[in-house]
Amino acid sequence: MSKKRGNQTFVIESDISIKNTYSIAGPEEGEGSFKDYYDYLLDDDLWECKSYEKAEIKIHKEVIDGVLKKEYLTHRNIDCIFGGDLLNQIISSSFSAREFEVPFIGLYGACSTFGESLAVASMIMDGDNMQRIVCATSSHFGTAERQYRFPLELGTQPTPTSQWTITGAGAVLLERNSGDYPKIKSVTIGKVIDYEISDAANMGAAMAPAAYDTIYTHLRDMNRTPDYYDMIITGDLGKYGLDLLKHFAEVDGLVTENIFDDCGARIYTSNQNCGQGGSGAGCSAIVYSAYLHKELLAKKLHKILLVPTGALLSRLSTMQGESIPAIAHAIDIEI
Amino acid sequence: MIEKTEYQKYVNKTVPRTQELKTLLTAFISGGIICMIGEGILDLYTYTLPMLGQEEIATLTTITLIFIGGFLTAVGLYDKLGRHCGAGTIIPITGFANSIVSPAIEFNREGVFQGVMSKMFDIAGPVIVSGVTMSAIIGIIFYLIEVFA
Structure with missing residues (x-):
């Protein structure tokens, strides 16, 4: 249990x-x-x-x-x-x-x-x-x-x-019980966090507070520091959102260098002209399935914290002038 | 954790902004080119169709530009132009054609009535409504000026 x-x-x-x-x-x-x-x-x-x-x-x-x-x-x-x-x-x-x-x-x-x-x-x-x-x-x-x-x-x-x-x-x-595969060791269920960002074209800024809240809570609950993990990778904050997340962490005195990363910011190359990066429910799913899982199996990564992030808006909520609430869940995967 | 208001200030300060000089220039040049093409078409019609009056030729030019805008949308080129040109391709009448043809293509899959016919004015609807309303208001003002002046 x-x-x-x-x-x-x-x-x-x-x-x-x-x-x-x-x-x-x-x-x-x-x-x-x-x-x-x-x-x-x-x-x-x-x-x-x-x-x-x-x-x-x-x-x-x-x-x-x-x-x-x-x-x-x-x-x-x-x-x-x-x-x-x-x-x-x-x-x-x-x-x-x-x-x-x-x-x-x-x-x-x-x-x-x-x-x-x-x-x-x-x-x-x-x-x-x-x-x-x-x-x-x-x-x-x-x-x-x-x-x-x-x-x-x-x-x-x-x-x-x-x-x-x-x-x-x-x-x-x-x-x-299937042997030497990456295992889910713990999960942190996120809260809905709204820092009242209302620009629907700036999801990174809307989601960064939720991502940080979940990561911070996870580390506190598990009594860990970021360097416990080889990588703390969020879902789709994008490049700018990742910068904001690091800012949150640095203000609290956490080490982010070479640990914090983002699936959306990584998925496209810089000359693909895809703005701040990828987003969508498939983003963290394909990056985990395609890349992170193989890196774990190859033992290039041993412990990762996967933190898929979501902006819980709809077109109607934006049109009615609502800000963008966001959520993130942390999955601790280790091999 | 950083407070809400402090965060909003930080975002306002650091958010990547549109490089306005660049977008304004590309919009100016690309919009200008479209208008020059329009002028060219106008001249072409003036010389090749001398039997038509000035107003008819202007209408014909507009129709041609709308066709070009719709055609480029249909073959999937106008959105690529729009990505770079911004307002330069939105403001001219070709952009208006694009704003009607693109939802029509998009909602084709939901059928002719519920899809194409009802959704094709999704983007252009506000422009049409405000255009018609404004022209009615201005018409009334002009009428009143003529009556009283």
């Missing part, structure tokens, strides 16, 4: 491994920093579908299929699928889950959904309720743009703080 430590952290006492991962990335991500790490690269972000929504559903379904195939499993071998995405009523996750005859729990925490699903799944497994769970999250540039912003063909100019929603999905297979 997991033990509560401090106010928000739960120590996972049983042996829960992230046994395998699968990632699918879009064309823009395929030219990014992790191009050699993805399991499957799309040449075309429609992937022979009639709409971007249908393409995202297909991507979401295929990553779940992919991770099962890698382990020579079928859907009958898993107890549950956990998943989420950015679309209204999380259709990508639930529509892809209809292809598998497996119990499904749909989650929404905006771009933090990957962290949310890992946290909830590992706690359920720690309670000895399920043996094998697949967690998958996805996002798509085409679907997110039209839902949150403007039509794709509209000639708008991005602001300097804007980010690029990644196209892709990542899935991980969680299993009990």
Whole structure:
């Protein structure tokens, strides 16, 4: 059983491994920093579908299929699928889950959904309720743009703080007692934090306080310093958001050098012209599935704190003048 | 942890800002080029279609520019221009065409009635409403001036 430590952290006492991962990335991500790490690269972000929504559903379904195939499993071998995405009523996750005859729990925490699903799944497994769970999250540039912003063909100019929603999905297979694989050791469930940033094109600034609050709480609850980890990597703060996060930490006297990083800030190369970096529910999922997991397996990294971050806004809340509340969950993964 | 107001001040101070000189210049030049193309088309029609009056030629030029804007949107070029040119491609009438054609393409997948027809004025709607309202108000003002002056 997991033990509560401090106010928000739960120590996972049983042996829960992230046994395998699968990632699918879009064309823009395929030219990014992790191009050699993805399991499957799309040449075309429609992937022979009639709409971007249908393409995202297909991507979401295929990553779940992919991770099962890698382990020579079928859907009958898993107890549950956990998943989420950015679309209204999380259709990508639930529509892809209809292809598998497996119990499904749909989650929404905006771009933090990957962290949310890992946290909830590992706690359920720690309670000895399920043996094998697949967690998958996805996002798509085409679907997110039209839902949150403007039509794709509209000639708008991005602001300097804007980010690029990644196209892709990542899935991980969680299993009990499976040997020398990265393990989830503890999770910290974040609070919703609103520092009253209302510029929807500056998500990094809106999410940085939530990310820091969760990281700070995690370190305090576990009685650790940042250098316990080889890397504390947030989901999609972007370059500017990462700077803000480091500022928070430095004011409190924490060491950030060579430890703090961000999936969104890393996913594209600097000459890709993608603003502050990547964002979206798939961002931390594909960076973990494609890159971080392999680095852990290769023992280049031993202990990481993955902190997917989410901005909990909707188009209506922005239009009604609301500020942007944000959340982040911390997952302590060690090998 | 840093306080809310202090954080907002810090963000205001450090946030990356638009390089206005650069965006203004590219907008000025690209918008200017579009207008020059418009002038060129106007001259072309004036010489090739001498039977038409000045007003008809102006209308024809506008229609041509709208077509070019719509066409470039449809082949997926206008948004790429817009990324660099900003207001230079938004303000001219080609930008207006772009703002109607792009949602029409986007919502094509939701069907003709609920999709294309209802969503095509998503972006341009406010421009049309304020344009019509303003022209009505100005028309009334002009009428009153003519009556009383």
